[in-house]
Amino acid sequence: MEATKEAKPVANKIKLGHVHFSGCTGCLVSVADIYQGLLKILDDYADLVYALTLVDVRHIPEMDVALVEGSVCIQDRESVEDIKETRKKSRIVVALGSCATYGNITRFCRGGQHNQPQHESFLPIGDLIDVDVYIPGCPPSPELIRNVTVMAYLFLEGNEEQKALAGRYLKPLMALAKRGTTGCFCDLMNDVINQGLCIGCGTCAASCPVRAITHEFGKPQGDLNLCVKCGSCYGACPRSFFNFDVIPEFESISELIADALR
Amino acid sequence: MVSDPYLGKYTTCISARSTDREILKKAQDGGIATTLMVYALEEGIIDGVIVAGEGDLPWKPRPFVAMSRKDILKAQKAKYNISPQISWIKEATRSFGLDKVGVTGVCCQIQAVRKAQLYPINMRDVPGKIAFVVGLFCMENFLYDSIQAIVEDHTNQSLSSVKKMRIGKGKFQVYTERGNVATAPLQATHKYGQPGCYVCLDYVSNLGDISTGSVGSPDGWSTVFVRTRVGNDIWSKAVDAGLFETKPIEEVKPGLELVMKLAKIKLDGNRKTLEERRNFGVNKALRDPYA
Numbered sequence A: 001m002e003a004t005k006e007a008k009p010v011a012n013k014i015k016l017g018h019v020h021f022s023g024c025t026g027c028l029v030s031v032a033d034i035y036q037g038l039l040k041i042l043d044d045y046a047d048l049v050y051a052l053t054l055v056d057v058r059h060i061p062e063m064d065v066a067l068v069e070g071s072v073c074i075q076d077r078e079s080v081e082d083i084k085e086t087r088k089k090s091r092i093v094v095a096l097g098s099c100a101t102y103g104n105i106t107r108f109c110r111g112g113q114h115n116q117p118q119h120e121s122f123l124p125i126g127d128l129i130d131v132d133v134y135i136p137g138c139p140p141s142p143e144l145i146r147n148v149t150v151m152a153y154l155f156l157e158g159n160e161e162q163k164a165l166a167g168r169y170l171k172p173l174m175a176l177a178k179r180g181t182t183g184c185f186c187d188l189m190n191d192v193i194n195q196g197l198c199i200g201c202g203t204c205a206a207s208c209p210v211r212a213i214t215h216e217f218g219k220p221q222g223d224l225n226l227c228v229k230c231g232s233c234y235g236a237c238p239r240s241f242f243n244f245d246v247i248p249e250f251e252s253i254s255e256l257i258a259d260a261l262r
Numbered sequence B: 001m002v003s004d005p006y007l008g009k010y011t012t013c014i015s016a017r018s019t020d021r022e023i024l025k026k027a028q029d030g031g032i033a034t035t036l037m038v039y040a041l042e043e044g045i046i047d048g049v050i051v052a053g054e055g056d057l058p059w060k061p062r063p064f065v066a067m068s069r070k071d072i073l074k075a076q077k078a079k080y081n082i083s084p085q086i087s088w089i090k091e092a093t094r095s096f097g098l099d100k101v102g103v104t105g106v107c108c109q110i111q112a113v114r115k116a117q118l119y120p121i122n123m124r125d126v127p128g129k130i131a132f133v134v135g136l137f138c139m140e141n142f143l144y145d146s147i148q149a150i151v152e153d154h155t156n157q158s159l160s161s162v163k164k165m166r167i168g169k170g171k172f173q174v175y176t177e178r179g180n181v182a183t184a185p186l187q188a189t190h191k192y193g194q195p196g197c198y199v200c201l202d203y204v205s206n207l208g209d210i211s212t213g214s215v216g217s218p219d220g221w222s223t224v225f226v227r228t229r230v231g232n233d234i235w236s237k238a239v240d241a242g243l244f245e246t247k248p249i250e251e252v253k254p255g256l257e258l259v260m261k262l263a264k265i266k267l268d269g270n271r272k273t274l275e276e277r278r279n280f281g282v283n284k285a286l287r288d289p290y291a
């Protein structure tokens, strides 16, 4: 079959990129697991201008939205340069997945393995550059990546009303980025239970990818030796953030996103 | 569509009870929650539902995924202590293999479901597989040890002899299997409330597809808010199928006025608590999840 190029590119697509640091590519697989929705996004809303796994572009180009996966090894000079370059070249930097947001499993790194035994220190990207939006999760949910991508498009290219909605939607994910770069079961102790906010709903246990959380008489019990420090439980907890200007609109917002991807 | 700052968005509010005798026999109120979920299961609207069943101690609930009428009926009656319903929400789409998940729970648990739908954090597949959500009214919840103290010390009953608990008319009421009724003034139970409940800004499960509770309707009946498109669709079909007796809420006593009064007490009171948290220490605030 003859290769065809878009005769007339769809106007005002945003430039989307995937930048890979010390990650496992599972975050990118989650992007791909938007399935048909991803093709629609790439048809109508975004050009994938950079993604070493998928696109033959060798150097970090200008991007409207950079989806950054993995933490950064500070003993690897190229990685450190690349994360700085990513910030310089991107309007919106999204830390995609728990390694980029919180370090996750790379928090446990301590070097001493062939053949770079000195590669021992890994930091979430927010310790090296300013990050705009967090998508926590190990793995991150495809639906959340989809929502953030659609909202980022509306934020950059939508009308006033769409911009406002996208701003409201993204706000708590931006607040998570401001809050810090550590994730742990302890977040539930420090910032929920110790703060008198836990209601025993069980959400944290459902979100934990390693089943480190059970409930004893209605309250979270964490197995800290199982916890991989992904920060999911705190993010999913309805008492970390609960934005009344967005969540009660679940019906219309879900429809809006479904319509955009139809 | 009504949009009320205290009662949330809804299209209709009615007083109703189930016409299913088996369900009514053991229902907390009008048997709405159980009847709706059984109907949704039988119609293929859901293929399973998270309910609060019996736990390992008397009156300690245990959330589980019910996939048959028989199992849904096992969760009848309100247990006034914490049942972490949402802990099963992802698993329901995994080892249980459900495509259309039903959820029952109190207001905060319904909020958790909607948050997971819009901001799924390590909740893959959950947003698209939530099919039907029935929320219960909730003034506050208790810890298991609290319910033990209230029942065993304040009402002097043995927990394992209790057939039903109710909160109403300013009293915590306990009915035993052998026919005894004992009460404690609600005032005496306040110190046992779950602390997290005092910042809760939802009384009538504003985010359910349908929400139901006892307040506003006579004994044996429930007050029902039908809210979303999903809720409206299921409710009208279930009523057409003869599953419920209904009365306009305006025609029952005490009616919507009491619901509104209690919603105001809860929400205004808890807004004040949130305000106090802002100046809890000296130049130090406690965290506000709604900020």
Ligand SMILES: Cc1cc2nc3c(=O)[nH]c(=O)nc-3n(C[C@H](O)[C@H](O)[C@H](O)COP(=O)(O)OP(=O)(O)OC[C@H]3O[C@@H](n4cnc5c(N)ncnc54)[C@H](O)[C@@H]3O)c2cc1C
Pocket: B026, B027, B028, B029, B030, B031, B032, B033, B034, B035, B050, B051, B052, B053, B061, B075, B076, B077, B078, B079, B080, B081, B082, B083, B085, B104, B105, B106, B136, B137, B138, B139, B140, B141, B142, B212, B213, B214, B215, B216, B222
């Ligand atoms: C903690 C709590 C506080 C409540 N406070 C009020 C109130 O202030 N005002 C008011 O009008 N109504 C309140 N209710 C609701 C009311 O008591 C009934 O649960 C409701 O009317 C449903 O009655 P039904 O006959 O339709 O339910 P049934 O058909 O008997 O079914 C019971 C349903 O409740 C669920 N359930 C039972 N216990 C729990 C629990 N601990 N957590 C989550 N889900 C549970 C089960 O999964 C089941 O779906 C409260 C309920 C609870 C659990």
Ligand code: SF4
Pocket: A188, A192, A193, A197, A198, A199, A200, A201, A202, A203, A204, A205, A219, A220, A236, A237, A238, A239, A240, B084
């Ligand atoms: S999700 Fe949050 S509120 Fe719910 S049980 Fe866990 S810590 Fe408590």
Ligand code: SF4
Pocket: A183, A184, A185, A207, A208, A209, A210, A211, A212, A213, A222, A226, A227, A228, A229, A230, A231, A232, A233, A234
């Ligand atoms: S307890 Fe589980 S969800 Fe929470 S940070 Fe640890 S691994 Fe992640």
Ligand code: SF4
Pocket: A199, B106, B107, B108, B109, B138, B139, B140, B141, B194, B196, B197, B198, B200, B201, B202
């Ligand atoms: S009062 Fe609110 S927070 Fe407490 S159990 Fe009821 S719905 Fe949940």
